Amino acid sequence: MKKFQVDQNGYYGKFGGAYVPEMLFANVEELRIRYLDILNDSSFQNEFHALLKHYVGRPTPLYFAGRISDKYNTRIYLKREDLNHTGAHKINNTIGQIILAGRLGKNKIVAETGAGQHGVATATVCALTGLECTVYMGKLDMERQKPNVERMKMLGARVVPVLSGNQTLKDATNEAMRHWINNPEDTHYIIGSVVGPHPYPDMVARFQSVISEEIKTQLFEQESRENPDYVIACVGGGSNAAGAFYHYLECEEVVLIAVEAAGKGITTGQSAATIALGAEGVLHGSKSIIMQTDDGQIVEPYSISAGLDYPGIGPLHAHLSERGRVEFTHVTDKEALKAALELAQLEGIIPALESAHALAILSKLDLKKSDLVVVNLSGRGDKDMDTYIRFINKEK
């Protein structure tokens, strides 16, 4: 169970590490030293699992999607992370990190958000525990994910618009890091994906690993086997994918597929498909694959989906891709929109635009009738209704 785990020094193969300026060293080091003890403590585990059960509503269903299965002539299960409280997988991580923040004695929280799902999940756990919450969000993302901005505000969070760069997730992450530099003592930074300096990628992956833990049990109940033939997830920074893959990483017979956002197409210059377009580099505290110019400047990414609109990817995924354990692929805005509409009309489920990217790959796979496919439905589409309505009106 070691091959794809982080090593002693915070690396997955050559990716990872903690590339932070000295201003953040003390905080990151404290986390590094303490996170495993805190997480492995039974009182932490009890609190974490009780909240996941009674507050978040876990376990989320593993639903056999009959009509989509018929359409693709195979057997498709949806892992319903969209049914979590707040509507996405993001809350698995924020529940874990808010308990951790308490153990660390922090009374303020800062977070970045793209789609707003992580922001809402963070604002939610802050309300739950009475901690002060500041969320940085790119101005473009505030416009395209407006309902989530309103939710965060109602939950009592301060939402700060970010005006630099393309005004999206990368820029919000820069600003959250600056906030942490300026407030190191009382503030914990709840990173929303398996990115950032060690130990964040490992810590977030552990919190999200509940997804594959449940898939194993639920699949066994329904199919008398723990392992499907495929697990499919979308990837922004990679947290829902890390969670859905986690307990299958060492089961080499399970094909793991990660779907990135191609935006308008990977050759158009308007894309966020990091594995397809990136190169080795250092961004937001870890060495990974990032989209960059020959001069080492970060390329502004593009995707219709705010949660996938990021020029990097977690170091675990860079490693999994390099080792060939996970197959990375990508779908365009348009393919994702079509897949969202299809799921809505065949199954009565409106997925998040992010999750729609995972669904869109189904039509491109060579699936057998007997194959068992699990798609991680990372979130629901309420936040994306404006975008969907515009798409539907245009298609008419």
Add this chain to the structure above:
Amino acid sequence: MNQIEVITNKIEDLFYRRKKRILSVYFTAGYPKIDATATIITNLEQSGVDLIEIGIPFSDPVADGDTIQHSNHVALKNGMTIRMLFDQLRDIRNRVEIPLIMMSYLNPVYKYGIEKFCKKCHEIGIDGLIIPDLPLYEFETKYKAVFDSFNMKFIMLVTPQTDNERIRKIDFLTGGFIYLVSSTSTTGSKGKISNEQMQYFKRIHDLRLNNPLLVGFGIGNKESFVNACQYTAGAIIGSAFIRAVSKSDDLKASVSSFIKSIKA
């Protein structure tokens, strides 16, 4: 290289000759104009600045406040690249004597190739590097030998949160000077230096480290400069200098009048 040549480093020379009131200035290459680099460097030296930090602009400068974020953004828009900067600095050693330091976030240097970067800096006559997001562990285990082989001082930051054990380790592993970050913050001028900050400077001073100390972040006028110098060898001015040259048509005049205002 001539075998009997004594290898010296201009940063070491400076601190050997002078112990007090050393003034270092940071600027972003490519700002306010793409071709301002040599003009700024020569005029800083003529105005009596002791040491210069040449900033390589980066798209995502997380340790910087608004002013330097802006100068990075403009410099990149102006078309500045590492290769262009090296070209502009090709014969800078025919024009200035004072120590020169390159400051960059890690990714542009990493992409260029760390060894190749050090080699090029050495050829040009650069004396040290500041790479804020290259942590001590990585430096020690992967890059120290490379830096040493090119006589390139690696200068690290120390903050109010850095504990003594780590400060001593930084002191042992790095060279040139220690960059004492004045408070827990991103770059940018805040005006006055508080008593608490003075206590912190004294605390580090009293550790009697091997390397001299320069205070940076939030030093923007004569008063803060003088205060920062009380327990240290000197201070570094960044954002305030960037603002001073931001709107200038006459770079030469604005550089010299700003430095005068600090040294007066």
